[in-house]
Amino acid sequence: MRLSDLLGADVVDEAGNSAGHVHDVRLVQDGPLVGAFGASLRVDGLIVGRRSIGARLGYERGQMRGPLPVKLVTGWLYHDGRYVAWDRVRAVEEDRILISGSADDLPQPGPSS
Amino acid sequence: MKRLFSIALGILTAIGGFVDIGDIVANAETGARFGMSLAWVVIVGVVGICLFAEMAGRVATVSGRAVFDLVRERLGARVALVNLVASFFITFLTLAAEIGGVALAIELATSVNYLLWVPIVAFLVWLVIWRVKFGLMENAFGLLGLALVVAAVALWRLGPDWGGLLHAATHPVVPQGEGHPTWWFFGIALLGAAMTPYEVFFFSSGAVEEGWSRADLITNRLNVYIGFPLGGLLSLALMAGATLFLEPRGIEPGHLSQVALPTLLVLGKLGLAVLLVGFFAATFGAALETGLSCGYSIAQYFGFQWGKFVRPADAPRFHLIVLLSILAGAGLVLTTIDPVTVTEYSIVLSAAALPLTYFPILVVANDPDYMGDKVNSRLTNALGSVYLLLLLVVAVATIPLMILTKAGS
Amino acid sequence: MSGRVLEAGLHLLDRQLIDVDGRLAGKVDDLELELPPGGGPPVVTAILSGPGALSRRLGGRLGAWLEAAANRLRDGDEDRPARVSFAVVKRIESAVDLSVAKRELETNRLEAWTREHLIGHLPGAGDAPE
Numbered sequence: 129m130r131l132s133d134l135l136g137a138d139v140v141d142e143a144g145n146s147a148g149h150v151h152d153v154r155l156v157q158d159g160p161l162v163g164a165f166g167a168s169l170r171v172d173g174l175i176v177g178r179r180s181i182g183a184r185l186g187y188e189r190g191q192m193r194g195p196l197p198v199k200l201v202t203g204w205l206y207h208d209g210r211y212v213a214w215d216r217v218r219a220v221e222e223d224r225i226l227i228s229g230s231a232d233d234l235p236q237p238g239p240s241s
Numbered sequence: 242m243k244r245l246f247s248i249a250l251g252i253l254t255a256i257g258g259f260v261d262i263g264d265i266v267a268n269a270e271t272g273a274r275f276g277m278s279l280a281w282v283v284i285v286g287v288v289g290i291c292l293f294a295e296m297a298g299r300v301a302t303v304s305g306r307a308v309f310d311l312v313r314e315r316l317g318a319r320v321a322l323v324n325l326v327a328s329f330f331i332t333f334l335t336l337a338a339e340i341g342g343v344a345l346a347i348e349l350a351t352s353v354n355y356l357l358w359v360p361i362v363a364f365l366v367w368l369v370i371w372r373v374k375f376g377l378m379e380n381a382f383g384l385l386g387l388a389l390v391v392a393a394v395a396l397w398r399l400g401p402d403w404g405g406l407l408h409a410a411t412h413p414v415v416p417q418g419e420g421h422p423t424w425w426f427f428g429i430a431l432l433g434a435a436m437t438p439y440e441v442f443f444f445s446s447g448a449v450e451e452g453w454s455r456a457d458l459i460t461n462r463l464n465v466y467i468g469f470p471l472g473g474l475l476s477l478a479l480m481a482g483a484t485l486f487l488e489p490r491g492i493e494p495g496h497l498s499q500v501a502l503p504t505l506l507v508l509g510k511l512g513l514a515v516l517l518v519g520f521f522a523a524t525f526g527a528a529l530e531t532g533l534s535c536g537y538s539i540a541q542y543f544g545f546q547w548g549k550f551v552r553p554a555d556a557p558r559f560h561l562i563v564l565l566s567i568l569a570g571a572g573l574v575l576t577t578i579d580p581v582t583v584t585e586y587s588i589v590l591s592a593a594a595l596p597l598t599y600f601p602i603l604v605v606a607n608d609p610d611y612m613g614d615k616v617n618s619r620l621t622n623a624l625g626s627v628y629l630l631l632l633l634v635v636a637v638a639t640i641p642l643m644i645l646t647k648a649g650s
Numbered sequence: 651m652s653g654r655v656l657e658a659g660l661h662l663l664d665r666q667l668i669d670v671d672g673r674l675a676g677k678v679d680d681l682e683l684e685l686p687p688g689g690g691p692p693v694v695t696a697i698l699s700g701p702g703a704l705s706r707r708l709g710g711r712l713g714a715w716l717e718a719a720a721n722r723l724r725d726g727d728e729d730r731p732a733r734v735s736f737a738v739v740k741r742i743e744s745a746v747d748l749s750v751a752k753r754e755l756e757t758n759r760l761e762a763w764t765r766e767h768l769i770g771h772l773p774g775a776g777d778a779p780e
Binding site: 129130131132133134135151152153154155156157158159160162163164165167168169170171172175214215 | 653654655656657658659660662663680681682683684685686690691692693694695698703706707735736737738739740741749
């Protein structure tokens with residue numbers, strides 16, 4: 129599997145409702161040891177949202193402070209981000225990721241750094 | 242003392258290196274048709290380029306990475322690819338225009354048709370990039386470019402009505418017989434010429450080439466804030482020259498010789514010779530910069546080794562791209578398309594793509610991951626945001642105005 | 651329990667790869683994820699770099715064309731993109747630092763080819779910048 133298979137995929141719950149598209153994948157460094165790197169990166173969950181432009185700018189989750197207009201615009205665009213922990217993922221298909229439970233029942237992502 | 246010398250050198254190089262064929266053509270054509278009524282655009286453009294060049298230089302100095310390098314990291318592969326394609330195409334067009342400009346300058350000096358000079362110029366541009374040390378290359382052509390000051394000297398010797406010129410510049414009025422859309426279109430072209438995208442890529446990659454570090458942040462600021470405005474004054478001198486000599490005679494400079502006319506008439510053959518050295522240095526220097534920038538942009542997007550700071554054999558794809566770009570640029574000029582036309586298109590399209598270039602710089606300069614404590618100040622961000630809005634408006638207006646005014650003819 | 655937390659797109663993707671000598675070695679174009687045999691969430695096992703990897707990110711017709719071109723340029727039957735195992739990743743900061751030299755990476759093929767067949771033949775190619 130590749131990361132690009134996950135990014136942008138439509139996240140769909142048991143009832144067939146879409147929770148949005150995968151904007152990013154959260155990784156935690158607590159997997160099996162690998163070479164000089166140490167613990168490898170394990171997928172923790174998916175950050176999901178409705179729109180997909182500019183999610184990479186890092187305003188809503190990183191430490192970017194300005195410029196103010198950009199921060200405001202991206203804040204408005206991404207206020208509805210949700211987090212899907214990996215244990216809720218049931219299947220990864222061609223362009224979709226099926227999750228258990230309901231799309232309405234997902235927590236907010238919270239800061240990552 | 243040595244420090245003072247190197248700062249002075251940096252500033253002088255920035256002044257001499259500011260003007261390229263786009264500025265020469267834009268300022269002369271605007272002065273001939275609209276007098277000094279669009280001088281304010283040059284000022285807006287210079288302030289803009291100072292703002293963003295300082296940012297781009299600071300990004301490279303603090304993070305050790307060139308700005309285009311970071312654009313893909315911040316915007317993602319797909320958006321940055323659009324940015325790359327647009328920027329590369331415009332930089333390539335500018336490269337072709339500069340090669341044509343060098344050939345035209347030599348034609349003026351030798352009366353041998355410019356087309357015959359194109360292959361030689363292309364070879365020389367490549368050879369200098371291939372062999373000459375980066376710092377030497379920049380300083381040599383930057384200092385030689387100072388010869389353009391003779392245009393300002395000619396202006397001063399003429400003893401024109403400074404009050405009148407100043408009044409025309411500060412009270413912009415569309416001259417009789419010209420339409421408002423055309424006036425705005427020329428304004429956009431002037432802005433595109435002052436703020437061409439390659440300048441920031443080159444400036445930022447150049448900071449990495451020369452190994453600038455935090456200690457050089459002050460030098461970076463001095464070069465930009467003193468050097469660029471003075472370079473802008475040279476542009477205005479060309480505009481004023483055209484206003485005083487060409488506008489009253491109704492001459493539209495479609496040829497470099499007409500741009501040189503004011504200097505020739507006031508200072509004679511000697512003045513003309515110095516001016517031609519200036520033209521040559523400005524266009525050749527810009528050809529070097531755009532040639533390198535063609536390589537920088539592609540290499541930095543894909544992440545392969547770039548730069549003159551490693552052996553050519555260690556950056557083969559970079560050098561291949563530079564070589565092919567120069568060949569293709571020369572090829573374009575050899576199709577006998579008017580180099581001045583190529584120049585006009587390159588500056589207008591630059592104007593249309595400015596937001597694409599400058600938005601990522603503004604974002605990257607705010608990222609503490611790259612910049613540490615040297616992120617943008619509130620003032621810089623405020624000014625940058627205002628400019629971005631302005632550039633968006635300009636970008637949207639460019640193509641419609643171009644069609645409406647039939648490219649200003 | 652907790653190790654460092656990263657977001658793949660924000661902190662890893664499209665980052666510059668820098669080899670042990672400080673040379674630029676490509677970008678993180680994609681990541682290889684493997685499901686561990688004992689179950690559980692996937693683990694990042696390698697960085698994928700080069701046109702074969704970038705093609706999937708770009709998607710659409712452009713991506714398909716790029717992938718086909720990359721496969722033509724590969725010798726052998728392998729249809730997979732150049733892979734940099736995570737075992738040779740030294741550190742992830744604003745760029746990704748590797749613990750090996752460029753020439754040992756699969757991503758170096760195109761660069762080496764250009765050097766051997768084209769640029770290397772020009773006089774002065776091997777001269778150190780003064």
